[in-house]
Amino acid sequence: MTEFVFMLTQNDVTVPHALEVLEQVRGTGLRHVGCKDIGLSPDEYVELFSRMKRYGMATFMEVVSSDEKKHFDGVNLALRLDVDYLVGGMPQHTRKTLEYLKRSGTRTKYCPYVGEVTGHPCILRGSVDEIIDSGREAESLGAYGMNLLLYRYAGDQKALLNSVFEELRLPLIVAGNVRTFEQIEELRARNAWAFTIGGAIFEKRFVKEGSIQDQISAVMNRL
Numbered sequence: 001m002t003e004f005v006f007m008l009t010q011n012d013v014t015v016p017h018a019l020e021v022l023e024q025v026r027g028t029g030l031r032h033v034g035c036k037d038i039g040l041s042p043d044e045y046v047e048l049f050s051r052m053k054r055y056g057m058a059t060f061m062e063v064v065s066s067d068e069k070k071h072f073d074g075v076n077l078a079l080r081l082d083v084d085y086l087v088g089g090m091p092q093h094t095r096k097t098l099e100y101l102k103r104s105g106t107r108t109k110y111c112p113y114v115g116e117v118t119g120h121p122c123i124l125r126g127s128v129d130e131i132i133d134s135g136r137e138a139e140s141l142g143a144y145g146m147n148l149l150l151y152r153y154a155g156d157q158k159a160l161l162n163s164v165f166e167e168l169r170l171p172l173i174v175a176g177n178v179r180t181f182e183q184i185e186e187l188r189a190r191n192a193w194a195f196t197i198g199g200a201i202f203e204k205r206f207v208k209e210g211s212i213q214d215q216i217s218a219v220m221n222r223l
Contacts, residue, residue, distance in 0.1 A: 002188045004219050005032040005060055005173070007198030008048075012064050012121040014039030015202065018048055021212060026055050028216045032194065034060025034085070037074030049081040060196075062088040062147075062175070064122060072100070079106055087111045087147045087173060091134050098141050109144035111173055117149060122176065124149035128156065128163050135168040145171035145193060151183060152176040165190050179205045184222050 006025065008018040014035040015021065022033065033052050040048065052059045061083040063074035071093050078086045079101075086108050089097055094112040101110055115124050115131035124131070131148075138146050146168070153160055164172065171193035178184065179200035187195050197219060200206065207214040 002192050002223055003032050003194040004030075004223060005034055005194050005196040006030055006201065006216060007060070007062070007175075007196045008033065008035040009039070009062075009198035010202050011199065012036060016040070019044065019051070022048065022051055022055075024212055025216050028213055029220065030057065030216055032058045032060065034062060034083075034087070034196070037061055037063045037077050038065075042077070042080075045077060045081060049083065058085070059083045060085045060087055062196075064088055064120065066090050066117075068093060071097075075100065078108060079104055082106075083108055085109050085111060085144075087145075087175070088113055090117055091115070091137070094138055094143065095141050098143060111145035111147045111171070112138055112143055114138055114146045114148055115153075122149055122152060124153040124176075125155075128160050131160060132163055132167045135164065135170065139168065139170050143170060145173060147173045147175050149176040150174045151178060161186070161190070179203075181206070181222055184219065188223060 008015055008021055018035060049059055061078040063071055065071050071089055075097060089112045091113060098110060114134040116126040117124055135146050150157060150161060174187055174192055174195040178195050178197045201212060201215045204210060204215060206218040
């Protein structure tokens with residue numbers, strides 16, 4: 001079954017009213033929720049993730065910085081919050097991050113970005129073969145899964161999608177610019193492990209003029 005991860009984010013930053021939004025969606029049956037490692041104060045993150053766990057939700061923290069120090073600031077925040085899944089992080093940091101997590105003894109599972117990720121909001125670049133090689137490296141290093149910016153890929157997205165499912169075996173999270181029911185169906189038909197949606201929910205792309213709860217329900221009804 002393909003899982004929907006609601007990200008409390010817009011433009012690759014955690015929304016300032018994330019706590020309020022979490023309270024709005026807690027009764028929708030949503031099982032997976034996350035956010036970026038930037039946008040809130042440490043105390044706000046502690047409260048946000050405490051509530052997620054209290055509500056029985058699986059928790060995701062996505063790190064987005066290419067700067068190594070900022071990356072590991074995000075990793076340490078995720079460890080402090082005891083998140084279920086740490087996702088994102090540039091491929092050049094994958095080996096060091098996995099070693100760091102292993103030394104920490106954490107139960108947190110890591111799903112790094114694959115391919116050349118640039119900018120903010122992030123864009124995926126490089127050839128399909130280069131992205132596949134990046135995924136193979138993540139596999140060889142022992143990552144739990146991989147985070148693919150499929151719909152932010154600057155090349156042939158269909159070719160990339162086909163190659164990923166033919167060549168790689170790690171659980172796949174598709175993140176970034178998932179904003180149509182057709183994309184959701186495409187990923188569900190491929191049995192992708194999960195996809196994330198943040199901005200499209202806040203932009204009300206699934207139910208015109210509908211509430212955030214309406215957007216969540218509309219996405220969940222497609223799974």
